[in-house]
Amino acid sequence: MDFVTDSLFNRHRFRSLTIVDNFSRECVAIEVGQHIKGEDVVRVMEQIRAMRGTPNYIKVDNGPEFISKELDKWAYENKVTLDFSRPGKPKDNAFIESFNGSFRDECLNTNWFLSLEDAR
Numbered sequence: 055m056d057f058v059t060d061s062l063f064n065r066h067r068f069r070s071l072t073i074v075d076n077f078s079r080e081c082v083a084i085e086v087g088q089h090i091k092g093e094d095v096v097r098v099m100e101q102i103r104a105m106r107g108t109p110n111y112i113k114v115d116n117g118p119e120f121i122s123k124e125l126d127k128w129a130y131e132n133k134v135t136l137d138f139s140r141p142g143k144p145k146d147n148a149f150i151e152s153f154n155g156s157f158r159d160e161c162l163n164t165n166w167f168l169s170l171e172d173a174r
Contacts, residue, residue, distance in 0.1 A: 055071065055072070055073045055074075055095070055112060055113070055114050055120065055150065056071075056072055056114075056115060056147065056150040056151070056154055057069050057070065057071055057072070057090070057117065057119070058070045058072060058154050058157060058158060058162065060158075060162045060167075060173075062167050062168065062169065062170070062172075062173070063166050063167065063168055066088070067088070068086060068087065068088050068167075068170055068173055069086070069087060069088070069089075069090050070084050070085065070086050070157070070162075070173075071083070071084065071085040071086075071087075071090050071094070071095060071098060071119075072084050072150060072153060072154055072157060073098065073102065074149055074150050074153045075106075076113065076149045079149060079153075081153060081157075082102055082106060083098050083101070083102055084157075085098045086170060086173045086174045087170065088170060090119060091119060091122070091124075092118075092119050092120075092122025092123065092124035092125050093122075093124045094119075095119050095120070095122070095124070095125050096124045096125055096128045099112075099125075099128060100128075103132070108132050108133070108134060109134055110134065110135065111134060111135040111136070111137050112129070112134060112135070112136055112137065113137045113139065113146075113147045113149075113150070114136055114137070114138060114139070114147070115138070115139050115144075115147065116138055116139070116141055120136070120138070121138075
């Protein structure tokens with residue numbers, strides 16, 4: 055999991071939570087919002103769990119949404135290991151970084167979003 059930040063046409067910023075399955079290299083979710091909090095991450099993970107089952111581990115960075123009590127509690131209750139990358143080492147989570155680069159090049163940089171709904 056990771057975040058990508060972009061702007062709407064009026065320069066209001068938004069974030070995209072991107073979640074990639076490292077085994078299949080498939081993007082399983084992209085959640086778009088102006089403010090995405092720990093509880094939003096948990097909600098998306100619950101949706102993924104309902105469709106695909108519970109992952110054994112999740113590779114994340116040390117962002118505030120990923121070190122939140124909500125995600126930590128969800129991971130503990132579902133026996134999921136949160137595998138934190140080392141600070142300043144984006145190569146620790148290379149698959150999501152590669153996906154985010156393609157997502158930016160092929161989607162975010164080629165579209166001009168008028169609203170959050172448009173970005174979703």
